Every structure is written in C-alpha cells, then in structure tokens.
Ligand SMILES: Nc1ncnc2c1ncn2[C@@H]1O[C@H](COP(=O)(O)OP(=O)(O)OP(=O)(O)O)[C@@H](O)[C@H]1O
C-alpha cells in the first residue's frame with residue numbers, strides 16, 4: 226500500500242486495525258449487546274422483572290391457599306374450576322411487562338438522552354441494521370429474563386400447589402402454551418416499547434405511552450360493557466395476549482377474547498408496527 | 513477529501529446552511545471558521561450523515577459517508593454535542609464502537625493511551641471533567657485511524673497543554689496525508705493550526721483561502737513606539753495611511769508595512785523604540801468578513817476595545833458583538 230506513488234489520501238493505518246475491518250450486521254449486534262450489558266440499568270431492570278413476577282406469584286398462591294384453608298367452601302365457589310398451575314406461575318406478567326417495557330424504551334431513548342446515538346450512527350451510518358441489531362439483543366435478553374422470571378415464579382408458588390390442588394403438568398400442551406406464550410408476550414411488549422421509543426425518542430413520553438396502552442387503557446375500558454368498547458379492548462395487548470396464554474375459563478375472567486392464534490398475531494402486530502413506523506421515521510429524520 | 517456542492521440545511525423556516533460549496537483537501541489542516549450560529553456544526557453533521565441535507569450534497573472520499581464499507585476508517589468525528597453515554601466506561605464506549613467494524617481491544621487501548629485517558633479508562637464517563645470528556649471524544653474520532661478527521665471545536669475545555677496537543681496532533685495527522693477539518697470561532701486558533709481556512713457566516717461561505725493569503729489580504733497595522741510621535745505622523749502621512757494614537761508615544765499605523773515605516777524613520781532620523789507588525793490584523797480581517805453575518809449578539813455593548821487581540825473565547829465574543837452593534841437584521 227505505502228509505495229512512493231500512493232496518493233496522499235492513503236494515509237498509513239494502524240497495524241492494530243485489521244485490513245479487512247468493515248462494518249457488518251454481526252458487528253452491529255455485538256456492539257448493541259456490549260452497550261446493553263455495560264449499563265447497570267439493564268441488570269437492575271432484569272433483576273426487578275424476576276423479583277416482581279416471583280413476588281406476585283408468591284403473594285397470589287399464598288393468599289389463595291390461606292383462603293382455602295380458612296373457608297374451603299367459599300373458596301371453591303369463588304374459584305370455580307381451578308386453573309392450570311402454569312397460570313399461577315405467570316400471574317405476575319401484568320406487572321413484569323411494564324418493567325421489561327421500560328428496558329425496551331431505554332434501549333433507544335437513553336441514546337438520544339445522552340447523545341450516544343450520534344456515535345452509534347457515526348459507526349453504523351445505515352439506520353435499519355442498527356434497529357435490527359437492537360431488536361435481536363432486546364429479544365434475547367427479554368426472552369431469557371422472562372424465562373428466569375417464570376421459572377422463579379413457579380418455584381416460589383409450588384409449595385402451595387397441594388393446598389390449591391393444582392399442578393403444572395409438564396406433559397400438557399396447555400402448560401407450554403401458557404409458559405411459552407407469556408415469555409413471548411413479555412418479549413413482544415419489550416419490542417413494542419422499543420418501537421415507541423424509536424418514534425418518540427424521549428424516555429418519559431415513551432414509557433407513558435407504553436403504560437397507557439399495555440395497562441391503563443385496557444383496565445379502564447373493562448368498565449364500559451358496551452359491545453363496541455369490548456370489541457376494541459379485545460385487540461389491546463393485554464387481552465390479545467390473554468387470548469393466547471389462557472387455556473381455561475378461569476383465566477379469561479369472564480372476558481370475551483379473540484381466538485388464541487388471532488390474539489397471538491395481534492400481539493405480534495403491536496410489536497412490529499411501532500418498530501416499522503419508528504424505522505421509517507428514523508430514516509427520514511435528523512439524528 | 514470532503515466535497516460539498518450546493519449544500520443546504522433548513523430547520524423549518526430557518527436556513528442554517530445556505531448553499532455552500534467547498535473542497536477540503538488531504539495533507540493540510542483546513543480551518544472552518546465562523547461566528548456562533550454560522551452553520552459550522554450543522555455542516556459537519558451533514559458530512560457525517562447525521563443530518564439530512566435539505567438540498568445539495570456532500571461526499572467524503574468520493575461517496576456519501578453512509579455508502580462506505582468501512583465508515584470508521586474513512587472518517588472520524590468529534591462533534592460539538594456530547595455523544596457518550598455517562599453510565600458506560602470510556603473503554604466500553606470505545607469497544608462498543610470498535611466492534612461494529614471488527615476492530616479489537618488493541619486499537620481501543622492504543623487510542624486510550626494516545627489521548628492520555630489510561631488512568632480513567634475504566635471509570636464511568638459521566639464523572640469526567642469537560643477536558644476528559646473532550647479527550648474521549650477525540651479518542652472516538654481517532655478510533656478507526658480514519659483518513660479524514662472532522663473536529664468541531666476540538667480545543668473546547670482543554671487545558672493549555674491539551675490545546676497544544678490537539679494543535680500538534682492535527683498538524684501531524686495532516687502531514688501523514690490525512691484530511692483534517694477543524695472548526696473554531698477563533699481566528700487566532702485557526703491561524704495557529706490551519707494551513708487553509710474556510711470562513712462561513714450565516715450559512716454562506718465568505719472566504720476559502722490559504723491562511724497566509726487571508727492575512728495578506730487584510731493589509732497590516734503596525735505598532736510603533738517613538739518619543740517623536742508627532743514627526744513620525746507627519747512623515748508617514750499619505751493616501752491610504754491611517755494613524756491612531758492609543759497613548760502618548762504609541763501609534764498604530766495601517767497602510768504601511770513595518771519595513772517602510774522603519775526606512776522613513778531612518779531617513780528622517782526619528783528614534784523608534786518599538787516597531788511591531790500586529791498579528792491582530794487576522795482578527796480584523798475575520799471580523800470584517802463576518803460583521804454582517806453575526807448570528808447572535810449580546811444585548812449590552814462591551815467595554816472592550818475592538819482592537820484588543822482576544823485570547824479567551826469570551827473576549828472574542830465580546831469583540832464580535834461590539835463591532836456589530838446596531839447592524840440592521
Ligand atoms: N437541530 C436544529 N434545529 C433547529 N435549528 C438548528 C438546529 N441545529 C442548528 N440550528 C440553527 O442553525 C444555525 C446554525 O447552527 P450551528 O450549530 O451549525 O452553528 P455553529 O456555526 O456551529 O455555531 P457555534 O459556533 O455556536 O457552535 C443556528 O441558527 C442554529 O440555531
């Protein structure tokens with residue numbers, strides 16, 4: 226390279242930079258993973274997800290078993306059919322989704338808040354690979370965190386299963402639909418939150434939006450028992466995912482739900498659409 | 513090599529960069545000079561593909577930045593605004609960027625050493641002082657050992673030793689054949705570092721010349737100390753020569769160079785105690801060029817005289833605002 230006739234633009238390159246160095250999707254994924262794991266907030270959020278979900282499962286099974294001990298007939302009447310034990314192990318997902326949602330939002334908004342985004346796009350100037358790399362690492366960490374949280378929830382609620390007369394039948398397809406469905410649901414909520422972070426580029430605004438869509442609005446709408454409102458409510462993330470992750474009437478709690486796979490598809494759309502919109506905006510906006 | 517052709521950037525109704533065309537060549541340091549709000553940072557963000565031009569185009573080594581296979585080895589930038597997450601260590605910040613290109617930790621540690629950050633490399637960047645943050649920004653720019661360096665006010669926040677280091681680094685990188693594009697709103701800074709200067713004001717290019725020429729264009733003023741001021745004024749008075757007396761026995765003469773003044777004094781046997789060509793003419797030329805295009809002005813006129821050669825940024829701003837008071841906008 227460094228011949229006497231070389232043009233002035235071919236300055237010497239440090240020997241510690243490989244000749245073949247170039248930007249790649251795998252490199253972008255590695256970078257996103259390094260960025261994610263080197264922030265303390267990531268581990269706080271992952272830990273909090275596990276603690277909150279296990280805590281809710283513990284409280285739920287413990288209080289129910291006390292109820293049954295003290296008033297077996299009343300309990301039997303109130304409960305009707307006992308759900309699959311897996312539903313106890315996933316009962317904290319309503320709150321777990323909010324914590325993982327914060328992680329999804331932060332993956333993008335903390336880069337805007339700190340200005341890191343300018344370094345990110347200076348290193349990987351094309352926008353779509355950065356979005357996809359973030360999707361990959363967020364999906365992986367959310368799935369693993371959800372699996373650990375569900376496992377911990379199952380462990381802490383099992384001591385009460387005898388009293389409650391439930392089990393987690395490992396050979397039942399229902400069990401895996403519930404456990405897998407909730408892990409996927411939590412991941413999709415994290416991805417949806419990431420999408421809103423991409424669109425809004427602002428932590429508080431994106432978290433507010435996620436909490437409204439995933440939590441507040443479906444609960445408020447439940448109070449209005451008109452057909453139109455209930456039809457809308459079916460399509461919100463909370464009920465769309467319940468349609469997939471509930472295998473008994475007890476889980477449905479009297480709600481009218483979508484067909485399981487329709488619910489699943491709606492849930493996927495809740496993740497894909499905001500990310501797609503966010504990516505289109507990202508490509509047209511200044512960093 | 514950076515080539516801008518008719519580059520425009522509008523933010524709503526505000527035109528930040530107004531159809532600029534220029535070429536930044538390898539092998540020399542090119543200063544990018546302009547008052548606050550002139551459009552320097554905006555232009556640099558467009559070069560790096562961060563802001564989308566509203567019109568025109570800019571290429572880096574022949575292609576838009578984003579089209580390069582290995583962007584980090586083509587160009588590195590230190591941008592005006594912070595571009596570092598405060599919760600991450602300096603080393604992890606650099607590693608995260610390096611790994612996008614498959615660049616390993618050896619290069620990361622190399623730029624950490626180069627920028628004097630070894631002792632704090634594993635500390636959270638959020639705790640860094642302004643100068644250390646600036647050094648980390650420079651380390652980021654150097655990471656890919658790029659052919660082109662874009663440095664937006666690189667000496668901001670650095671101590672005198674750091675300022676000197678940046679100047680020498682910029683010159684050294686240019687001497688290796690790299691393209692070095694460095695912005696400042698201080699003429700004195702650019703005069704010390706750059707070989708070529710592009711002056712921008714209100715989004716338009718006002719000058720694009722070698723630094724040496726830039727100085728010559730302005731003519732010079734010469735400071736003369738003499739016990740016989742009245743006679744010297746007499747013998748030097750001619751068309752195009754202006755003489756001002758700042759204090760008894762001290763004259764500022766413009767329109768004649770130091771050599772001619774010395775000859776005239778000798779001819780008429782006038783004793784001179786000092787004969788100094790004024791470097792501040794650089795500042796004057798710059799001031800003159802940009803006086804119509806200053807974006808921001810402080811409300812109260814400053815007490816500083818317009819001839820004071822500014823050393824500190826604050827003083828320079830005062831001078832700028834002082835000389836443009838009352839401009840209709
Ligand atoms: N993101 C933005 N949105 C709106 N206006 C902007 C934006 N960025 C810059 N501007 C405006 O564009 C003009 C040029 O700004 P720019 O930051 O490029 O100037 P500059 O030459 O770097 O100034 P300084 O010396 O103060 O750093 C200013 O009037 C500024 O207010």
Ligand SMILES: [Mg+2]
Pocket residue numbers: 552553554592664
């Ligand atoms: Mg600027």
